[in-house]
Amino acid sequence: MTISYNWLHDYLPVTIEPERLSKLLTSVGLEVESLEKYESLKGGLQGLVIAEVLAAEKHPNADKLTVTKVNIGSGDPLQIVCGAPNVAAGQKVVVATVGTTIYPKKGDPLTMKIAKIRGVESYGMICAEDEIGLSDDHAGILVLPADVKVGTPAAEYFKPYTDYIYEIGLTPNRMDAMSHRGVARDVCAYLSYHDNQDLKVKALPVGDFKTENTSVPITVTIENTNACQRYSGVSIANVTVKESPQWLQDKLRAIGQRPINNIVDITNFILHETGQPLHAFDADKITGKKVLVKNLPEGTPFITLDEKERKVNAEDLMICNGNSEPMCFAGVFGGQHSGVTASTKNIFLESAWFNPVDIRKTSFRHGLRTDAATRFEKNVDISNTVNVMERAALLIKELGGGSIASEVIDVYPNPAKQPQVQLKYAFLTKLSGKSYPAAAVKKILVALGFTIEKESAEEILVSAPFSKPDIHLPADIVEEIMRIDGLDNVEIPQAITISPSVETDRNKHIYREKTANYLVGLGFNEIFTNSITNAAYFDEQELSTAVKLLNNLSADHNIMRPSMLQTGLEAIAHNLNRKNNDLRFFEFGKTYSTSGPGKYSEHEHVCLYITGQVTEDAWKGKGTTADIFYGKGIVARILQLTGISRASFAPRAEGGNLVNALQVTINKDVVAELGVVTSQELKRFDIKQPVFYADLDFELLLKYISATSIKAKELPRQLPVRRDLAMVVPKSLPFADVESTVKKVKLDKLQSIQLFDIFESEKLGADKKSLAVSFTFLDEEKTPTDKDIDGMMNKIMNALETNLQAEIRK
Template sequence: MTISYNWLSEYLPVTVEPERLSRILTAIGLEVESMETYESVKGSLKGLVIGEVLTCGQHPNADKLKLTTVDTGSGSPLQIVCGAANVAAGQKVVVAPAGTTIYPKSGDPLTMKVAKIRGVESHGMICAEDEIGLSDDHSGIMVLSPDLKTGTSAASLFPLYNDIIFEIGLTPNRMDAMSHLGVARDVCAYLTHHDKKELRVKSPSVNAFKVQEQSLPISVTIKNTEACQRYSGVSMTGITIAESPQWLKDKLLAIGVRPINNIVDITNFVLHETGQPLHAFDADAITGNKVIVQTLADQTAFITLDEKERKLAAEDLMICNEQEGMCIAGVFGGAKSGVTEKTTRILLESAWFQPASIRKTSFRHGLRTDAAARFEKGVDISQTVNVLKRAALLIKELAGGTIASEIIDVYPQPADKKQVAIKYHYLKKLSGKNYHPDTVKKILEALGFEVMKDGIDELWVSVPFSKPDISIPADIVEEVLRIDGLDNVDIPSAITITPSVEDDREGRLREKIAQYLAGSGFREILTNSITNSAFFKEDQLQGAVKMLNNLSVELDVLRPTMLETGLQVIAYNLNRKNTDLRLFEWGKTYHSKAVGNYEEQPHCCIYLSGQFSPASWRSRGSDGDFFVLKGVVEKIGQAAGLPALRWEAAAGEGLTQSLAIFAGRDQIGIAGRVSKSKAGQFDIRQDVFFADLDWSMIVALATKNKIRFRELPRQIPVQRDLAMVVAKNLPYAAIESAVGKAAVSKLSGMSLFDLFESDKLGADKKSVAVSFTFLDEEKTMTDKEIEAMMQKLIGALEKEAGAEIRK
């Protein structure tokens, strides 16, 4: 929400300095995210003066340049080289002397210096309009009235507007502060409470509103009274569409609203003043002088103000004439009924539309307008007529309009104010402060609440329509607290709590694994669970959870797999030359078995791309590959206390050379290289290795695991190496399986330490060298015992793996 300091100050009964106002706004829950100076002309023409051209002659070294002397009223005339064709002696001009900074309409600021131009010194610049930011005109220098006094500040001659703009981070429930008057009400409540003065907002008066004639009566019928509970309007004739006065354009430009014409600008002005959206219809487009608020048939075509055809949904509320729709209610106007430069008669609309209906329509058509942003949070239903009068008076003043009908106010079922009771002991319990009842009443009354019943220990108040979020006693506590100030709640010297003790095994395991990964150079990422359905194949989307009210077309489905959101992070880093990536993430995927039957699955994912170990003076460095990824997963399994992992070939979506990961009989994940087609979706051109672990399965297996302790062996282990020739396509797992079948009890470990391929070994053959470790915890083994075990292993390898032992 953007708030203008000048504009807001018009509604405050006292002057509040900008710095104090910033602190007040933050204290009352309207956090000021930024506070910046606004200048209608950048630099505000500071340092520019009015000068008189005394002489103007040809530059001695350039045909297109003139050499002038200019009196700026500050002593000796300045010698200035000028390239404008229209410069002449006797003119009054705008001069930027040396040392002055100018801010061109386009381009960077420029500070004037004494400079030599084609061998002649120039002590400043004679300015054109675009060179000092006044307009885009660069046809020549500005030639001013000869009556102006030399040395006068240029800033005093031109309409400049300076302001201070506050950007307020509004929470979604604070629709009451989505206007300057709403913010002013809160500020006055704060000042009333803290400065002990009765202060009220200086609201614009509408007492001057008077119907002047009855020449344009228009009837209104509401067919959908749930979506539109109140519709107010007034018609006006004799309108002249023109440019808005400067004061109105300045106010709108300061808060980032582009002026269009006086009618549209007035509706925007009143919107930001009061928070009530308005809409002006060209009355000539209202056939039969009848307005009907209704829904139209599904897929009805409607052309909006931006000249785009949109297909309406059956739930979209429309403002119609006798023949067709004129406006998407509360969201966007239609091309046929909008105000144009030929408009002379209008119907001004001020209505209340159901928030949920407006929000759905706004998102359905991708039309996020200022009006929709306010309607979807709930506007003040009691103010439609007053706001209408305010706008009509401004149109009468600025566009020459005549009020040509009575106020039309269709309000089938007047709304009742909500009533909320607050007990003083509950207020103390929730706020931590003991408030005097009179203090509570004064704060609430300053905010627009009305005291209905004042008991000894309880207060009943009616809630103003401007605060639709207030419904329970805790909301009242919040109102009192924010006006009084959270800083005014005393901090107790002692806090009594009952700690909750839980067996958080999953949390401890997650922390343990995260510490290992972080210590290994991995960085944790957190990606959005909502992603783009375009990333997935049709069969993946069959059971996906799709968003009904997605924020954009790129965020329309809850992710069915983890890979894609991780690849987005990798692509983001690669585009910024961060090519060596080690990432991990805990996240969830989502699936739907039927309508209303959803499930979410937790995952632990590892991403590896680029170099794993960087190059140094001692080594060249090495790239991350599948075997590095496999080692990381093995370490995770060890940290979780899982059985030895087993890897089997399996197909993985978006992966090539993928393997399923088993702990015992249970599959705990899948790993592999990301396929080129999948990586290409994200414009990734380097290898990415990915492991997706089923976190719930890992936690379940880790929970069953029992930690056992035993004495460290006193004997020294013995190692023996064995080289063998096997089939080229034989997996190492087959060698491990053959060794396992040998059932050598004193074999404590084995590891592959060499792999060699050559035509000398034979066709489709390879040499594998394995180191075996033997350990007898009771005694020292003899060479004879070790040799016997080695022969047993050799026999198993020859039989089960078809190995040929190399001598």
């Protein structure tokens, strides 16, 4: 939220220094994130002075230069060399003296120094408009009226607008502070309480409002009274649409708003003054002189102010004309064919209350994030629509002429009631940690606009003002009291009583850290991606169980991720676009799903994302590129780190977002999936190189880790024995089948199985391959004899020949 110091003081009965105001705002919960000086002209024309050209003679060494004598109102006349074609004696001009810094419209700032130009010394500069930031005009020097007093500071003559601008970090519930008057209300309450004064925000100047004629009558009908509970309007006839006066442009520019014309600028001014959005229609374009607040059929075309055609959703609340044609997305964005233009003469001014939920949905649905929608979706003051509208109508009369040309329309079928909240003083003390006297509580609440309905020694009953729609609970009242008292005034107790924490899920943290350390040691980087992602990444089947957001902050972040692949690919794409082509990422995170209303679940994973080279090119040779085997080895090592030795790798059925995929199972539970991401999925993220992905079910792994006991034992005294075996098998036979077949033989002395060569040749036969496998045996009690080893190898060969029809090469 951007607040102007000058603008804020239009509503304050006292003046506060900028630095004190900054501390005050932060103290009441409106945290000032930055405070900067604003100047409509950079540098504020400081050091520039109005001068008179006493003489102007041709430069002796240059045809296009003039040597002038200039009176600046003090000291001796200055000699200044000027290159402008229009300089002449007797002119009143703006001079930058030596030491003055000027800020041109274009280019860098320039500090004046004594200069020698073609052999003639120059003591300053006679300025053109663009050279001091007044405009883009560089046709010649700026010549002022003859009656301007010599020696007058340029800042005093031109009066550039200066201000202090506060950036306030508002919490989402503080819609009451989304305006200058709302902030002023908090400032007055703070000063009233702490300085023992009775300060109130200056009232809106609407006392002179009156209907002058009824030449532009408009009727209003609300068909959806839930989405629009109050609609106020008034007509202003014979206005002139033109440029806004300088004071209004200065106020808007200071807070980052671009002036457009007097009518639009007034609605923006009122928005930032009161927090109430307004909309001005061209009354002559309202067919039938009727305004209908209603919903339209799904798909109704509507051209908005940005000249784009949008399809209306059946849930969008629309402002329509008498023919039920859309004129505006209610509270969000206007239409092209009903807005104010340079030729507009008659205006219908809207001031309404729209349901925050409806506005938020429409705003995000169509990607229209406007200042008006931001206010409406946080709830506005339903009691203030008429006052604000009358204030705006009077400003339009003042700045655009015309007359009030209708009675005030105020359709308010079910007037809202102020919420009442009961606060017990004991609860206030318990929650705040401070004991407040009843008189102090009353003073603060009354200063904030609350009405005291009933009070006793133990409690107080108050009605909350409509300007604070977030007030519903006793805790809300406690927050208001603590804010105005000052959040930094909460007493610090002498002792704090706490219960000692009990460590739970120790395995989870141990193995998470162990896994992370291992991966970092391999050169991986840990990433943290957003758990909220884009529904467009997923198909209908995946979305059927996805958790959809009701109040998503953008159209691209509207569901909780059902898979971690897509958010990881976003990180991959971001890096590839910045020429980081060799990437190894890992992430601990959660996926989310639902099986029905109120039935939600989340699941924890650790995922790997690998692309590019895993070793760099060097003088010894080229680097190696990541592939499925590199990824499989890392997954296998992660399982070993956690003490799991019973996992088996097997090809996974085709489908999904992976090709050449494997799945890892323990007791028929799939604990991991890994493979290469499909080209279709990579194309979605504009990734043009292969990406390996592995998804380990961390929760399921923890279950097996907890059931696994790790035992320590002495190193064996005997040496292992290795035997190699070559066999011919079908090309389609995976090595995992060889491993499982050998394990089923159940040889206690067999320590490991390792594939070390694959050979393919036509000599082996069609669709055949040769696998060379090493077997390592270890007997911890004695050195095995050749007979012992041969016996075990014979069992292995028999099993391979019987179960896999392998041909043993001898």
